[in-house]
Amino acid sequence: MKKNLFLLIILTAPAFLLSSCFTISDQQGVDNLWRVDANVEGIEEGKTTQNDIIQLFGPPSQIIDMDKGAIFYYLLQDKKGSGVFLLLFNYKKERVSYDRAIFFFDNEGILTDYGFSIENVERK
């Protein structure tokens, strides 16, 4: 009985001893300050200006020049991943999420529309 148990341990040991796991985490883009309630409370369509938005959230990731105004596009990319190495079976999973904020302005630089991603990314 003991011999059998010893053999079983010897045979299965590599699968456990040579196992490892890892995690990946990376964020790229602007700080998602639009998730701070105090920053969004004062935003009002028809009143807030481009300058107000830049002061609140910093320079946008992208400014798109439209014929009738501009769009400020803020983007935060969040990569999270994990993996398990078990010799017999390996597993790696990665998830890329985006937290976005978008602001539309008219020709005079007044906010006409805005919106945020439904699912947010946790700020680091």
Next chain:
Amino acid sequence: MDLASKMWKGNRLYPTLFLFILVFTSCTVISKDIDRNVTVKNTSFELSKTHFSEVIEQVGPPSKLSKYNNGLVFLYESINIKENQIGLSADYNILKWLKFSYAKGVAERQVLLLIFDNKGFLISQNYKEFEENLGSGQAIDYLFSIESLVDASKLEEDPSSLTWGSSLLKPLPEALNSPHNLGTGESGVEQLGAPNTVGQHSLELEQ
């Protein structure tokens, strides 16, 4: 009678387990979710009545947007890449440190395209769910590694707003073509993975 024969006769569990560990090593599953938080499924908007502000309120800002014919175009994309690998190894000399892997990959994709007129009202929309075959790959690899063997790099590209600076360091035809980049919001949009032989990319002289 040697030990292996005794084990085989006495109990088949050990040799089977031993063989399994030696031969079928390193079966690997790799998955990657890109922008799964774009909840576009079961979303339908009414033509000529839906304003882009309602769309943003319901599904959030798009993955890509651009001006288009005095109006706007929104593109929402969500991708789930799945890759399964089978690894074989042999307990012989240096071969025991190597594995022979075969991989197959697929991408489950969701795409929603919305086009708005110059007043911001929806004039065209289409939602599509499809599975893209990413092909297969084979490799002789170090035993203790997890590497993707199918090429999904075109689907995994970072948004151009995060990479515009480095785009100027690309090969000359591509760098010269950067003003027509489809990620800037000025020249239209394109789905991830679109081949380089169509549209603006054909100027980049790249296959």
